Amino acid sequence: MxxxxxxxxxxxxxxxxxxxxxxxxxxxxxxxxxxxxxxxxxxxxxxxxxxGPQEYEPQVQRFYAISDDGITVDFVVRKDAEKEATCRVRARSASGEEVGLAEVNVPPGAEALVTYRLATSDRPVTVEVPACGPRRAR
Structure with a gap:
């Protein structure tokens, strides 16, 4: 076999x-x-x-001077140096409720540092810059 x-x-x-x-x-x-x-x-x-990388990239550096009616925020926007931008700045209270919102114009520059005092309706605990885009005319 x-x-x-x-x-x-x-x-x-x-x-x-x-x-x-x-x-x-x-x-x-x-x-x-x-x-x-x-x-x-x-x-x-x-x-x-x-x-991935966006055309406008905001980043909060710090927030300070917190009071019952406002908060100051320093943020940087990375973008093309020639472009201007408009960024939304939003503050929230301890309960998570939105207590302040503003649109802030950002001048030209590759990394534009912006300091802004945001008025609020209640005491804020945090602030964020959720979005930036091309500058809008007011």
Whole structure:
């Protein structure tokens, strides 16, 4: 009796009849990998567009002079040096309620530092600059 690939490891008749291994479907593995790769790239592009570097990037440096009717904030806006911007500045109370909101014009400069006193309707505990964009005329 000659040994086949299926009986090379096991004694004949001991574990039942062994089948020859099926040929692998490499085209299917390649297809699934390609689809997964394309999907990964599309997701990465979408997330980069949504969360990647923005044209106007505000960042609060500090806030101080907190009183019952206002708060002073220093923030930086990174943008093209030639562009002017308008930023929303918002203050919140201890309960999370919005107690102050203003639109602040930012002068040209690659990193414009802005100091602004925001009037509030109640005592604020924090201030944020949630968004900046192209300067709007008033």
């Amino acid at each position: 000659t040994e086949t690939h299926a009986t090379a490891k096991y004694p004949p008749g001991r574990y039942g009849r062994r089948r020859e291994p099926r040929p692998r479907r490499t085209w299917l593995v390649v297809l699934v990998a390609a689809v997964a790769g394309i999907a990964g790239v599309l997701i990465a592009v979408k997330l980069f567009q949504q969360y």
